[in-house]
Amino acid sequence: MSRKKMASPCVSDPYQLDFRTLHLLTVVHREKSFSRAAEVLGLSQSVVSYGIEKLRHVFDDPLFVREGGKTVPTERCEAVARYANDLLAEFDAMKLQQAFDPSDITATLTIACNYYERSILIPAIVACLRQEAPRVQIEVIDASGSGHRRLIDGEADVLIGPYQRADAAFFEKTLIREHYVCLMDARHPLAKRSPTLEDYLDFEHVIITYGGLWISPYVRKIEGMGYRLNAPLRVPSPAGIDRIVAGSNLVATIPRRLAQIRDPSLAIVPCPVDAPLDVKMVWSVRKHHSLLMKWMRERIASAVAGLSL
Structure with a gap:
């Protein structure tokens, strides 16, 4: 035939x-x-x-x-793919305005974020979305300092992280506020008490550079006070930071929630530098009015709010 x-x-x-x-x-x-x-x-x-x-x-x-x-x-x-994605999302939103049933959603949600968010927030977000919208496809991509560009280019629907940008092209919502702590070996001389600023400046620090794309608020605060940390080691990511400080005199300053999921045998003490970290959800103007994306943003915020943090 x-x-x-x-x-x-x-x-x-x-x-x-x-x-x-x-x-x-x-x-x-x-x-x-x-x-x-x-x-x-x-x-x-x-x-x-x-x-x-x-x-x-x-x-x-x-x-x-x-x-x-x-x-x-x-x-x-x-350019055509960005337009097509927006058009299809808006069409889905129009359908949902009449009968919004999360179990019928087949769209793809792309979240741009980095190590902290993937470790602390993404598991709860994925669980929430999959429970309420089991047919939704979720893709998590690396923000790597270019999260806002990924929103503009249509590569991501939302960006999650400690981002600050005054731009009319974006909306944002603070999801959680973080505070820094010091992670160190349990045998470190100051592992059993809260360090003073003088103690802190004397530490041998592991500085997380984030590839030079972002500077941690506590580093900016210290430098703004006219000090420079003693940092014999610099690493690009918090990944594996617990194994680096274990058995050494090195001290890593990292967000509290991230420290709490590290090796439980390590010591966690307060950081004397008050530099809170606001983790936000950011999205573009063109995604703002989409009913589908609005629902997904609400689910993300609800999932994070429900965490025992």
Whole structure:
């Protein structure tokens, strides 16, 4: 039996496009692969290729090119994918305005954050969303100092972290307020009492640099007072910080909640530098009015508020 060959698309009128084709584009863009997109969508790869070819004719752009063995979106594709994601989200929101049933939500929520949020907040957020909206897909991506750009580019729906930016293009909500503590080996000479500022300045510190993309509030406070910490060791992330201070005289200044999930044999003492850390949820103007995203932001805030912190 001969197979009927799929006709080559010649669509150039954008009004002939449908949501299915735009959704197909967003999946290929997210997966960076035609074959993986076909698996996600439950389609053949030829159907995926046919849909992308239609879009290529409409936008007069290749949309995806091969570079170094990888499928890479063009600049035009990035813009179209952002528009398609917003359009589909808004359409979902319009449907939800009539009958909002979280169990029917099939959208993808992308959260940009870093190590602290992934360790302390994300487990509760994921549990809450999956319980109320079991069909929702959640993707957690690294913010790495560029979280606001990820919001602008449509790579993330919300950004969670200690971010401060006065910009009319964003909204924000404080989720929790953190305070710093000192994490040290239990045999450290000051492990059993609260250090004074003089004691603190004499410590041998492990400074977390966050790749040079962010400076901790306590460091800014110390430097603003005209002091400089004695830091024989600098690391890019809090990951593994408990194993670094264990068995040494090194002291790490980290958020209290993060210290509490480290090695329980280590000592946690108050930090004499008062520099609170506000962990916020940030989102862009274009996501602000989406009923779907509003519901998800409310769930995120509720999940964090329900933590025993």
